[in-house]
Amino acid sequence: MPENRDTAALPLLVVDGANVVGSVPDGWWRDRRGAAERLRDRLVAYAESGLPGRSGPMDVVLVVEGAARGVEPVPGVRVESAPGSGDDRVVELVEGAGDRPVLVVTADRELRRRVTERGAEVTGPRALRA
Template sequence: MSENPELILMRWLIDAMNVIGSRPDGWWRDREGATRKLVDQVSAWAGDEPVTVVLDTGPDDLLGTVGSVTVVRAPRRGRNAADDEIVRLVETDPDALVVTSDAELVSRVRALGAAVEGAGTFRRRLESPP
């Protein structure tokens, strides 16, 4: 859960592959496993905070909402598909906090008014004891 009181009511939008790829821990050998691990970590961390995890691809059984965490897949495949979906979500909720280290996506969502947290910082947040 967020330690910063200003972030409590913000909706978190997570660029899943950017967060997964932020650490060279062998995730590329098991993308599905890495995706499941991230969703599990986010679910354990989120508490009541609204979080949307945006996937490029991933197993169907992860899609949907459990508690305050919603997992969605980009509606199309291809380059920047998840980024475009995150931008679309920010357009509907410009007070969102986007988790990514993708410079182009950072620029796009900041232009719409969203706050940004880097993928590495977010991973450390997930791995910190409460």
């Protein structure tokens, strides 16, 4: 994604990193930070092209917590290291999105409830594997 693009005008895609990484039993627990970095790198494509059924470009934010804190952003993907609960940080991002459309990627039922109450749409982790 071009660095000079105004991402504040784009639809916001917020990814619950711990939930998405944890949805695939591929040994992620041995290297949580590495798993979050691999997810971040896969998200770059969605910044420009969007998700199936949702055209791009999108402002993509990966929320990480715990051992994955400190993962660096890359062009096209911002990374938010939650100081506490990753779910709480996802909710804060939704609340701060203003009037633009927000899509949250998570399978966490409680987080889904919290963000939809605030006007976000939700999809599951499989949307990132299509």
